[in-house]
Amino acid sequence: MKTRKQLPAFGYLDNIHIDIDSLVSHLLENNLMDWNSYNCCRYSTAVDSYKGFMAANHTIYNQYFKEDDATGLESEKFRQVQLTEFVGTGSESPVDLVSTSFVERVRRRDHNHPKYIAEADELNFGRRGPLVVGEIEKIFNQFTSPITRARLNYLAGGHEIKPHIDYDPSFITRYHIPVLTNPDVKMYIEKQGHEHEQYLPADGRVYFFNAGFKHWVKNNSSLARLHLIVDVHGQEELEHLVDIQ
Numbered sequence: 001m002k003t004r005k006q007l008p009a010f011g012y013l014d015n016i017h018i019d020i021d022s023l024v025s026h027l028l029e030n031n032l033m034d035w036n037s038y039n040c041c042r043y044s045t046a047v048d049s050y051k052g053f054m055a056a057n058h059t060i061y062n063q064y065f066k067e068d069d070a071t072g073l074e075s076e077k078f079r080q081v082q083l084t085e086f087v088g089t090g091s092e093s094p095v096d097l098v099s100t101s102f103v104e105r106v107r108r109r110d111h112n113h114p115k116y117i118a119e120a121d122e123l124n125f126g127r128r129g130p131l132v133v134g135e136i137e138k139i140f141n142q143f144t145s146p147i148t149r150a151r152l153n154y155l156a157g158g159h160e161i162k163p164h165i166d167y168d169p170s171f172i173t174r175y176h177i178p179v180l181t182n183p184d185v186k187m188y189i190e191k192q193g194h195e196h197e198q199y200l201p202a203d204g205r206v207y208f209f210n211a212g213f214k215h216w217v218k219n220n221s222s223l224a225r226l227h228l229i230v231d232v233h234g235q236e237e238l239e240h241l242v243d244i245q
Contacts, residue, residue: 001170001235004212008243009189009196011208015240016142018177018204019135023228026135027152027179035224038079038154077156083136084150087127088118122172123233125149136228139177145234148172152179153229157222163190168212173235176209177228178202184221189245190214196245206230208241 027033107113108120118124126148132140140147149172155161166174176187178200189196191213200207209215219225 002238003170004168004210005192007169007208007210007238008241009191009210009213009245010187010198010200011241011243011245012205013175013208013237013240014242016206016237018139018206020179020202020204023135023139023177023179030131030134032081032131032152033226035079035154035156038081038152077159078161079154081131081152082149083129083131083152084125084147085127085129086119086125088124122148122167122231126233139228140230143175143230143232144236145173145232148231148233150228150230153227155185155217155219155225157219157224159219161217163188163214163216165214166211167231169210169235172211172231172233173238174209174211175230175232175237176200176207177205177230178207178225179228180224180226182221182223182225185219185225186217188216188218198245200227206237208238 024033031037104115105120107115108117109122110116111121126146128137128140128147132150140150166172179202181200181202183199183201185199187198187200187209189198189210191210217225
């Protein structure tokens with residue numbers, strides 16, 4: 001498995017192409033372009049099957065927003081619709097909601113560590129939910145590696161996601177499919193002392209995103225950004241990766 005240092009900051013798969021117009025039509029028909037139907041990314045309002053995941057990875061979600069954001073702003077400006085569900089046996093007691101370090105989060109998803117929490121392990125969220133039909137199902141079927149967690153990710157105009165680190169690609173490889181965006185939406189990755197800035201157009205490409213390095217997003221437009229984010233456990237798709245950074 002290739003690690004973050006062996007992979008580019010950004011790239012795209014040259015063997016998969018998404019019909020964005022058909023995907024948008026599907027989302028409209030299924031009320032998935034109504035941002036009010038999306039859930040806040042924080043654990044407090046997450047759908048039931050994700051409360052444990054949000055709680056166990058609390059540090060990530062606490063760091064998403066600027067310190068000067070008004071109370072509750074995150075629930076309006078950054079929302080998600082989860083497309084996959086938790087499968088397995090949950091913890092006997094509620095997941096601790098105390099913020100933890102990156103190291104602690106790694107321990108929580110290690111089966112061999114005494115601090116392992118099933119809800120913290122992204123590999124336990126790979127069951128396709130009821131929204132995975134039609135155009136979304138077609139997209140999922142084009143991935144060879146097992147899909148772990150997938151979601152529709154909304155970011156309001158004029159908002160940004162603060163720098164943070166998610167997973168090394170050797171554990172989870174992340175792909176972005178831009179659905180609604182514009183050139184004023186920029187994604188950033190700080191890789192080995194160099195800052196990479198990239199605009200990912202909604203051109204039907206499936207973009208590799210190296211989430212193992214510190215990264216952040218700025219929506220400098222007045223329009224919404226919507227991405228379909230697909231995390232997989234495996235790297236078969238990377239055989240078709242084209243480096244764009």
